[in-house]
Structure formats: structure tokens, C-alpha cells
Amino acid sequence: xxxxxxxxxxxxxxxxxxxxxxxxxxxxxxxxxxxxxxxxxxxxxxxxxxxxxxxxxxxxxxxxxxxxxxxxxxxxxxxxxxxxxxxxxxxxxxxxxxxxxxxxxxxxxxxxxxxxxxxxxxxxxxxxxxxxxxxxxxxxxxxxxxxxxxxxxxxxxxxxxxxxxxxxxxxxxxxxxxxxxxxxxxxxxxxxxxxxxxxxxxxxxxxxxxxxxxxxxxxxxxxxxxxxxxxxxxx
Amino acid sequence: xxxxxxxxxxxxxxxxxxxxxxxxxxxxxxxxxxxxxxxxxxxxxxxxxxxxxxxxxxxxxxxxxxxxxxxxxxxxxxxxxxxxxxxxxxxxxxxxxxxxxxxxxxxxxxxxxxxxxxxxxxxxxxxxxxxxxxxxxxxxxxxxxxxxxxxxxxxxxxxxxxxxxxxxxxxxxxxxxxxxxxxxxxxxxxxxxxxxxxxxxxxxxxxxxxxxxxxxxxxxxxxxxxxxxxxxxxxxxxxxxxxxxxxxxxxxxxxx
Amino acid sequence: xxxxxxxxxxxxxxxxxxxxxxxxxxxxxxxxxxxxxxxxxxxxxxxxxxxxxxxxxxxxxxxxxxxxxxxxxxxxxxxxxxxxxxxxxxxxxxxxxxxxxxxxxxxxxxxxxxxxxxxxxxxxxxxxxxxxxxxxxxxxxxxxxxxxxxxxxxxxxxxxxxxxxxxxxxxxxxxxxxxxxxxxxxxxxxxxxxxxxxxxxxxxxxxxxxxxxxxxxxxxxxxxxxxxxxxxxxxx
Numbered sequence: 001x002x003x004x005x006x007x008x009x010x011x012x013x014x015x016x017x018x019x020x021x022x023x024x025x026x027x028x029x030x031x032x033x034x035x036x037x038x039x040x041x042x043x044x045x046x047x048x049x050x051x052x053x054x055x056x057x058x059x060x061x062x063x064x065x066x067x068x069x070x071x072x073x074x075x076x077x078x079x080x081x082x083x084x085x086x087x088x089x090x091x092x093x094x095x096x097x098x099x100x101x102x103x104x105x106x107x108x109x110x111x112x113x114x115x116x117x118x119x120x121x122x123x124x125x126x127x128x129x130x131x132x133x134x135x136x137x138x139x140x141x142x143x144x145x146x147x148x149x150x151x152x153x154x155x156x157x158x159x160x161x162x163x164x165x166x167x168x169x170x171x172x173x174x175x176x177x178x179x180x181x182x183x184x185x186x187x188x189x190x191x192x193x194x195x196x197x198x199x200x201x202x203x204x205x206x207x208x209x210x211x212x213x214x215x216x217x218x219x220x221x222x223x224x225x226x227x228x229x230x231x232x233x234x235x
Numbered sequence: 236x237x238x239x240x241x242x243x244x245x246x247x248x249x250x251x252x253x254x255x256x257x258x259x260x261x262x263x264x265x266x267x268x269x270x271x272x273x274x275x276x277x278x279x280x281x282x283x284x285x286x287x288x289x290x291x292x293x294x295x296x297x298x299x300x301x302x303x304x305x306x307x308x309x310x311x312x313x314x315x316x317x318x319x320x321x322x323x324x325x326x327x328x329x330x331x332x333x334x335x336x337x338x339x340x341x342x343x344x345x346x347x348x349x350x351x352x353x354x355x356x357x358x359x360x361x362x363x364x365x366x367x368x369x370x371x372x373x374x375x376x377x378x379x380x381x382x383x384x385x386x387x388x389x390x391x392x393x394x395x396x397x398x399x400x401x402x403x404x405x406x407x408x409x410x411x412x413x414x415x416x417x418x419x420x421x422x423x424x425x426x427x428x429x430x431x432x433x434x435x436x437x438x439x440x441x442x443x444x445x446x447x448x449x450x451x452x453x454x455x456x457x458x459x460x461x462x463x464x465x466x467x468x469x470x471x472x473x474x475x476x477x478x479x480x481x482x483x484x485x486x487x488x489x490x491x
Numbered sequence: 492x493x494x495x496x497x498x499x500x501x502x503x504x505x506x507x508x509x510x511x512x513x514x515x516x517x518x519x520x521x522x523x524x525x526x527x528x529x530x531x532x533x534x535x536x537x538x539x540x541x542x543x544x545x546x547x548x549x550x551x552x553x554x555x556x557x558x559x560x561x562x563x564x565x566x567x568x569x570x571x572x573x574x575x576x577x578x579x580x581x582x583x584x585x586x587x588x589x590x591x592x593x594x595x596x597x598x599x600x601x602x603x604x605x606x607x608x609x610x611x612x613x614x615x616x617x618x619x620x621x622x623x624x625x626x627x628x629x630x631x632x633x634x635x636x637x638x639x640x641x642x643x644x645x646x647x648x649x650x651x652x653x654x655x656x657x658x659x660x661x662x663x664x665x666x667x668x669x670x671x672x673x674x675x676x677x678x679x680x681x682x683x684x685x686x687x688x689x690x691x692x693x694x695x696x697x698x699x700x701x702x703x704x705x706x707x708x709x710x711x712x713x714x715x716x717x718x719x720x721x722x723x724x725x726x727x
Contacts, residue, residue, distance in 0.1 A: 283627070283628060285624055285627065285628070307632075311630075311632050314627055314628065314630055315630040317628070318628055318629065318630075319624075319625075319628035321621060321624065321625060321628075323621055325619075325621035325622060325624060325625035326625070327622065327625065327626075327640055328622065328644060328721060328722065329640075329643050329644050329647065329721045330721075338629060338639070339629030339630055339631075342629070342630070342631055342635055342639065343629060343630030343631065344630075371720075371721040371722075371723075371724075372721075373721060373722050373723060373724040374724055387625075387629065388628075388629075391629060391630065397628075
């Protein structure tokens with residue numbers, strides 16, 4: 001089975017693994033930013049029901065939400081080169097990292113789109129009416145009045161989605177990306193202390209998630225500071 | 236048969252009940268009046284320990300509970316002595332009207348389903364909802380829901396029925412139907428404690444009226460005494476304020 | 492490189508034979524998780540001394556770490572634990588004679604329990620206090636009030652969340668492939684490697700998962716409609 005369990009290794013492994021945390025966070029940052037762009041665009045297409053594109057977005061979102069992230073990784077990994085070969089672009093030598101970022105960007109984009117769509121719909125229609133009544137046109141009222149409020153409403157769900165995406169990045173190593181998990185696998189191959197490596201990784205992920213949650217909570221309080229507080233009626 | 240001794244209760248360090256002593260006899264209808272924040276609802280909710288007093292003794296019927304040492308079992312026994320009609324009805328949302336009335340009978344009084352059904356049907360008939368057995372609360376008006384709430388309380392045949400502002404959440408035109416049901420029950424000799432803002436109603440059905448303010452019972456007496464000849468200034472001020480609103484709406488009604 | 496559409500169908504037929512295992516990997520953890528989750532939620536809501544600290548830690552950890560970690564930790568950790576206990580109490584159980592699927596199911600059950608407990612907790616809290624008070628006022632004790640009045644409503648209102656978790660764990664079952672547990676993604680990989688038709692195989696797998704998800708969402712919609720009919724209002 002391997003050598004005896006050695007708890008001190010858990011601590012020893014942490015520096016080696018943390019070094020690659022940067023790669024994990026890079027993947028997360030890139031895929032979240034791209035995902036935001038995709039998500040807002042898709043949400044707008046859905047909310048305003050632009051013909052044809054609306055149906056396409058519905059299918060896209062349905063597919064992303066209907067398939068495991070692992071399958072999506074494999075599909076992009078094997079499919080993107082095939083598709084691009086049709087237009088004579090050869091990316092078979094591209095670093096696995098980009099495949100991963102594209103996959104997670106598409107995945108995040110779909111989730112963000114649904115969140116933004118819900119948030120946009122949640123903005124009271126009276127806001128739009130007020131915008132029209134002061135003379136704004138459609139796109140002004142949307143971008144200046146509705147969207148900013150929608151972003152505030154969407155924030156908690158977006159935050160949860162980002163944390164979920166962080167956890168999803170733990171699967172990137174399956175297509176050969178050298179991130180934290182990838183380094184963990186090489187460590188296991190070298191030392192045969194699988195349990196200790198995974199415990200280190202779990203500790204690191206847990207710590208990062210807690211940190212993210214804390215940061216999001218602080219940010220949420222900040223952007224909500226102008227909201228009125230409901231006064232509860234004492235019985 | 237209801238006995239309160241030295242009831243004290245605070246919320247967040249603020250005293251809400253500052254030592255209440257009260258005796259209510261069997262068959263009495265007692266109304267509690269007072270401005271908001273006076274503690275009247277809190278007092279009512281101490282009778283079935285939905286609010287736990289910090290000090291004092293609560294006795295309903297044969298069950299006496301000392302607040303400081305109240306055990307779960309004692310509280311449960313105490314609660315089974317009374318039944319409450321809530322301001323927001325609190326009907327069991329996922330059960331039909333009939334099931335709502337039957338629920339207490341089956342679970343607490345251990346009735347068999349068929350018996351419970353029979354009893355409940357009679358009670359619903361009594362409150363004027365004999366044709367709504369299979370409706371869900373969400374399909375009824377506020378007045379109808381409250382009448383189901385009253386039937387639910389009646390079903391338990393409790394020592395006392397507690398009414399927590401039963402019509403405060405109702406649209407004005409629905410208030411009357413609920414008040415007439417409560418009036419009918421009062422005439423049957425059931426012990427009732429009512430917290431309400433409906434002054435003329437209170438005048439009509441009460442055997443005794445309590446006026447509360449700032450966590451104490453300021454004055455108590457018969458409706459005639461309280462409404463026509465209040466002894467305390469605070470009582471007078473409160474009644475004047477209420478009757479000003481009352482006479483304005485009275486005049487509006489006359490004008491229409 | 493062209494896509495062999497016909498092969499997608501061949502792969503489809505091959506992969507779907509692993510559907511039963513995928514369903515076991517989905518449904519069993521959810522059932523176990525239902526019980527764990529309900530217990531944990533109640534412990535947290537009622538702030539049971541000592542236990543609620545553990546419960547909070549459990550939920551926080553399992554929701555704060557990737558599911559693959561749970562699988563790996565249990566897959567590598569439990570055998571060591573079992574061997575230790577077996578030696579100490581002379582039980583004679585060999586960890587490598589235990590089928591992989593039990594470790595996977597354990598990990599997924601613990602994971603599901605944490606997520607489901609959050610759903611129960613928010614569902615129970617969302618049922619208004621008035622319902623509980625009314626239950627008390629007709630003489631019910633806490634247990635009766637919870638099981639007869641609050642939980643039925645909490646569960647009915649949480650159906651969309653339950654569905655999301657179901658779909659989530661349907662997808663999560665694919666991770667078991669990494670520890671060589673047979674299920675659909677693993678089957679897809681085998682078909683792909685044997686025939687060197689990776690894209691087609693994974694397209695087939697994707698379509699199967701997609702189809703299952705859509706069916707699950709449809710069923711959930713119908714169930715929710717029925718379960719929350721009491722809230723719809725209107726006249727019958």
C-alpha cells in the first residue's frame with residue numbers, strides 16, 4: 001500500500017503545493033473574467049429575446065448545466081482542435097492551460113448568464129419606468145439604471161458561483177495542467193504518500209475558500225451600505 | 236382559573252412586563268387594551284408560554300408553572316390548557332381547512348380520524364364555513380381564514396381561548412364576520428382573553444376590561460367603568476385618542 | 492479531422508450500459524445524504540451543545556473543498572483507518588478486499604449530507620414562525636410540530652434546490668472515473684481509447700448526461716407543482 005502515514009508530511013508538502021496555487025488562481029481569474037463577459041452578453045440576449053441568438057444561448061446554457069465539468073473539459077480538449085482545423089488553425093500543441101481556461105470560461109459564462117438574467121428580472125420595473133420618464137432611451141435605462149442594480153442583486157450568487165468554480169478547477173489536472181492538483185499528483189508519484197498530499201491540498205483549498213468567503217462578505221456589506229434596513233415590528 | 240403572579244419579562248434588557256398580577260374566573264371574557272408597546276400581546280403570549288416570562292407564576296386551570304424552573308413537560312401541559320387565535324391566522328398552510336381543525340384533535344386529544352372529522356365538520360358549520368372543507372388556506376379570504384382559526388381553537392375545547400388582535404390584519408369589510416363569530420362564542424360561556432383595538436366590540440362582549448400601559452395594568456374594571464368613567468389619567472388619554480379616531484370614522488359612516 | 496457521427500451512436504450504446512452504476516453513484520449518496528443532512532440541519536438549528544460545533548465544521552469543510560478531495564481522502568484514508576481498527580480489535584478485515592465503490596459512496600454521501608443540510612436549514616428557516624407557534628398552540632410538542640407542520644412545508648418549498656443537488660451529484664458521479672470506478676465517463680474513456688475516437692465518445696457521453704438532466708428537471712417541475720399546490724391560492 002505504501003509507507004506508513006506521516007502527519008508531519010502534510011505540513012512539509014504545503015509550500016511545494018502552494019507554489020502552484022498561483023496557477024490555480026490564474027485559471028480562476030481568467031475564466032471568471034471571460035465568463036463575466038460571456039455571461040452578461042448571454043443574459044442580455046436572453047432578457048431582450050434577440051431572435052435566433054436567444055435560442056442559441058438557451059441551448060448553450062442548457063448544455064453546460066446539463067453536463068459534468070469533466071465531460072466539458074474533454075470535449076473542449078478534443079473538440080476545439082478539431083473545429084479549428086476546419087479553418088486551418090492548428091492548436092494541437094497549445095498548452096493545456098488554455099483549453100482549461102476556455103472550458104471554465106464557457107462554464108462560468110453559462111452560470112453567470114442565468115444569475116444575471118434572474119437579477120435583471122428582479123430589478124423592479126418601476127426603475128425602468130422612472131428612467132423613461134426622465135427621458136432615457138432603452139439602452140441608457142438598461143446600462144445606467146437596471147444593470148448596476150442587477151449586479152448588486154446578483155452579487156451573492158456570483159460569489160457562490162466563483163467559489164464553486166474554484167472547486168471545479170481541481171479537475172483541470174485530468175487534461176495535464178500543472179496546477180496545484182497536478183503538482184500533487186507528481187508528488188504522490190515521487191513519494192507514494194497520497195493521503196498526506198491530499199490532506200495538504202484539502203487544507204489549502206479550504207483556507208482559500210474561507211478567505212474568498214470572507215472577502216466576498218466584506219465586499220457585499222460595502223456595496224449594500226446604502227440599502228435601507230428593514231425595521232422589524234416587535235410583538 | 237387563570238392566575239398570574241408577578242410576571243416580569245424583558246426584551247434586550249428593556250422591561251416589557253413589570254410585574255403583572257391577574258386573576259380570571261371561569262367563563263369570564265376579559266379584554267386587554269392599551270397602546271402599542273404596552274406589553275399586552277406579550278402578556279397574552281405568556282399565558283401559553285409562547286413568550287417565557289423571566290419571573291412569576293402562570294396558572295391556567297390545574298396547571299401551574301413557575302417561570303424560573305419551567306420544564307419542557309410543564310410548558311407543554313400548560314399550552315394544552317389553552318388555544319390561541321393569531322393575528323395572522325397561522326393556519327397550517329399545507330393542510331386543508333378541515334385538516335387544520337382536525338389536527339389538534341388527532342395529535343393532542345388523540346381522537347380517531349373519523350371522530351375528529353365529525354367534530355371538525357360541526358365546528359366549521361358553526362363558524363359559517365361548512366362548504367369549504369377541502370379548500371387550502373391560500374384560497375380563502377382573511378376573514379375566512381380567521382374563522383377557521385377560531386374553529387381550530389374551539390375544537391380543542393380548552394380552558395381558555397386566547398385572541399391575539401384577531402381582526403387587526405383584516406380588511407375592514409371582513410372584520411364584522413369575525414367579530415360576530417367571537418361574540419357568539421362569548422355567549423356560550425367560554426373563558427376568553429382578548430387583545431384588541433376594536434373598542435365597541437370590547438365594550439359589548441367583555442365582562443372585564445384591562446388597560447395596560449408601559450408594562451403594567453394601569454386600571455381594570457367593568458366595561459362601563461373603564462369606557463365611561465376611567466379613574467386614571469393615562470386611561471382617559473388613551474380612550475380619548477382612540478375615540479377621536481372612532482368618532483371621526485363614525486361620522487364618516489353617518490355621512491355616507 | 493472529421494467527426495464520425497455514426498460512431499457517436501455506437502459509443503452511446505456502449506456508454507449507456509454503465510448508466511445503472513452512475514445512477515447508484517447518484518441516488519445512494521443522496522438518500523444517505525438526506526438522512527445525514529436532516530440530522531445535521533436540526534442539530535445546527537437547535538444549536539445542540541457540542542454536536543453543533545462538529546456539525547458546523549463538517550458542513551463548512553465539505554462545502555469548502557472540492558468533491559474530488561473528498562473522494563481521494565476517503566479512498567486513501569479509510570483503508571488505513573480500517574486496517575488500524577482491524578488490527579486493534581482483531582477483526583480480520585483487509586482494506587484492499589473492500590470494493591472501491593463503497594469508498595466512493597461514502598465520500599459522496601458525506602459530501603451530499605453537507606450540501607443537503609444547508610438546503611434543509613434554509614428551507615426550515617423559511618417556514619414562518621407562525622406555523623410553529625400555531626402548532627404549539629394546538630398542543631403539539633416540538634417533535635410533532637417539526638414533523639407534521641414545518642418539515643412538510645420546508646421540503647415542498649425546497650424541491651428546486653433538491654433538484655439542483657440531484658443534478659449536481661449526477662454530474663459528480665463522473666469524477667469517480669478518476670479512481671477507476673466504473674461509470675459512464677469511464678466507459679466513454681474506454682470506448683474512446685479502444686477506438687481512438689475521443690471526441691465522438693465524449694459527445695455521446697455529454698448527450699446522455701444532458702438528456703438525463705433534462706428528464707430530471709422535467710420530473711422536478713411536475714413534482715413541485717403537485718407538492719406546492721396548497722400555496723397556489725385561487726378558487727378551486
